Amino acid sequence: MTPHARTVLIVSDHTGLTAENTARALLAHFPDQPLKYLQRPFVASVTAAQGVAREVAALADRGERPLIFTTITDAAVMRELEAAPARVFDLLGPGLGVLEEEFGVKAARSVGRYHDMHDQSGYLARMDALDFALATDDGLGDRQYGLADVILVGVSRAGKTPTSLFLALQHGIRASNYPLAEDDFERESLPIPLEPYRTKLHGLTIDPRRLHAIRTQRKPNSRYASLEQCEHEVRRAERLFQRAGIPVRDTTSASVEEIAAGILAQVRRG
């Protein structure tokens, strides 16, 4: 928090996720600006907006000009924000206007339409996918490959678990996984349990030095974490992916968002 950081207020009538995502996507294009984020979710009334406007006024009194990013759609609530001494980014308003024209109907402009449970079936699918990912990730039980949308294949700590949880929570995709181990490398062909599910398989690989660093955090000075072992496993895993014709993603410098988007694009192409 730099002393001269500009304040970015994320103001939403609901969770603020959309507003914060968009604000960060915009502000990432100005990497040298020192910024300080303040989240103000659930601002759904004129009174609540007046509270935010007072905070902004206090900042302005100290010579600052804050930035407000908001997804509020209620006109009266928005007026309170627009009266505050700040630059206001109305993230949904212009789009709603265009869509009203496009569809020839008025926008609902009700609070928190998105990220609540109005899409009940979509929400339940995501929670169901999360249960699935957790239940099939414990390394014990049945991995239920038949019920999975995708099966992530890779050595231990290559990124299978975070990716499967993100696929579930964000996209409602049921991801199971197959951890590659010594037996599989000896066979040099697709592990038998995976044979029936070739089209669901996605390989994850990683730079052996990065894998070594990750495993060392978990089990320092173990054979499991040694650079030699990591190099061996990654080399054999990549050979197996190649022979079996499994699409591979390198997780070394990819975020779970990126890995998931790549897998999803492939799934949707069918």
Added chain:
Amino acid sequence: MTPHARTVLIVSDHTGLTAENTARALLAHFPDQPLKYLQRPFVASVTAAQGVAREVAALADRGERPLIFTTITDAAVMRELEAAPARVFDLLGPGLGVLEEEFGVKAARSVGRYHDMHDQSGYLARMDALDFALATDDGLGDRQYGLADVILVGVSRAGKTPTSLFLALQHGIRASNYPLAEDDFERESLPIPLEPYRTKLHGLTIDPRRLHAIRTQRKPNSRYASLEQCEHEVRRAERLFQRAGIPVRDTTSASVEEIAAGILAQVRRG
């Protein structure tokens, strides 16, 4: 997928998460419009954009007027989309222009600034929080309350695990949990392991009928899942929350996004 559904294309030079979030936030205000989503992530070149424009042209040939929601910031790539026979929603362009003026510098307009790993420390904090949530959620080991940012308290299947995973993946918050059981109800005061961490505690409650339904899916016809048992546990848990002065959230019809946003607002207020 209704036959006359309008096609919504989510076009991004990167994961497409911001574009899809914003599109869905906008379109949620038009609940009666039949829509069909097509995701086109990683459209980072003129050639890729021309491919999307051809898809749009094919839809237009069939008499449709698709909607394109895009976060692309490269002018040449954007021109290809704007030439397509569709209504284009340029989600970042106008905001970038205003910010350039506000900051007095040019936007970077590089591909995928957000949702990649350029914010390495923030990303690692999220992955670390996820490991923490998984490690302390297994019901076996140490729950490491001292290291947790928040501790979720509630009966089995009240929503502790999905909430802790979402807090970690989205917000980088380290959430541990305490599952309430019969011993705790008998004491009628705060469980001893939680005593030192009062300020970190967040109670989760749920409608007993909903809890009954969730548990029945897991263990049909068990005492654990019976409505009577669910009513008993929820009543005692709520009494405990009240006596101990723990803030409580009802998860019955709240999404993990909503629960997490509420907890986060409280954490940030300190």
